Amino acid sequence: MGKLVFLHNNQPVTDSLTVAEVFEKRHDIVLRDIENQITKLQEAGEQEFSLHNFEESTYTNERGREYRKYNLTEDAFTLVSMAYTTPEAMKFKVRFIREFKRMREQLAEMNKPSYMIDDPIERAKKWIEEQQEKKKLQTDKLVLTQQVNELQPKASYYDLILQNKNLIPISVIAKDYGMSAKTMNKKLHELGVQYKQGDIWLLYAKYQDKGYTQTTTHAIDADKSKPHTKWTQKGRKFIYDLLKSEGILPIIERDQEGEAS
Incomplete structure (x- = not known):
């Protein structure tokens, strides 16, 4: 039993x-x-x-x-x-x-808070758990904010059509430039587009309502879930224009420039 x-x-x-x-x-x-x-x-x-x-x-x-x-x-x-x-x-x-x-x-x-635990080792363990939970709640809140803003894009009908096409992981976009997803995410951070919160990259507020991304939550099991952000076609074009202004072209365009010269 x-x-x-x-x-x-x-x-x-x-x-x-x-x-x-x-x-x-x-x-x-x-x-x-x-x-x-x-x-x-x-x-x-x-x-x-x-x-x-x-x-x-x-x-x-x-x-x-x-x-x-x-x-x-x-x-x-x-x-x-x-x-x-x-x-x-x-x-x-x-x-x-x-x-x-x-x-x-x-x-x-x-469920006793850490400050009420007498044993110093157990108190330290509980404090770490509390900080991890606090960080998770903060991440969940920020993810929710991005999801709400993604549903309110200031866009035309054409833009809305773009948003509903296939969603693209950052790894696919990065591959077009010969980069890893890690390098591409870092570059977008350096350009002021996104920041990292926990294990997820989130857009800064000024970009969240542009229809560039869609954020979903994937259930791992009954108690755990993980948010994922993917880029829309409109977001992919935004990245293209942004990187082009920085002199960074996708591989295919570099090849074309080489042939032209």
Whole structure:
């Protein structure tokens, strides 16, 4: 048997599989009991309570087949287990209640700010985590600002058509100039076009509403995601004009100039 209570979305929960195993009931019976409680809550006008405390989910069995289950908060577990009244069931309920309490205390300790931690090593570790989270929040905010501005380009209909064509990673544009993506990003930074925030390059505010880029967020897994900025055709032309004014031409035009001379 696994843990009676575990953390899910930073909240102590149990699930219908664990309840079925501990109370020695078939899982389909526990699912029925849960859904009876959900129906009663809805009939009583407590849909919000139901949504916040009962989360339908899935699990995969040893044969690789996917089945339904529910994640239950402590309040949801209390409602469902009310019907389990035998002396043995009462012992199980006490075990769950104690485990929920222990998990709440563990969560509170985990979320304690660094200045409240006595141990200097643990305090330092927590401070680093806080700074990393602060930096991530700042990056997320700046990415969101760029995304909002990208949706409000001061552009003509022709410009809007350009924006909706294929998006281009900076590595492809850099290749046209015989550069690496790293070198191209650095050059655009030197020319005052963009700056680096965390792991992503963002445009300075004066360029964000021109329709030069589109920024999207790619989900890595359930808890992690990574933003990506790609350039539109209009943005590619902007880079071309900018670099040309600096005397930097794409490889194909250098070849043409060489032939002409």
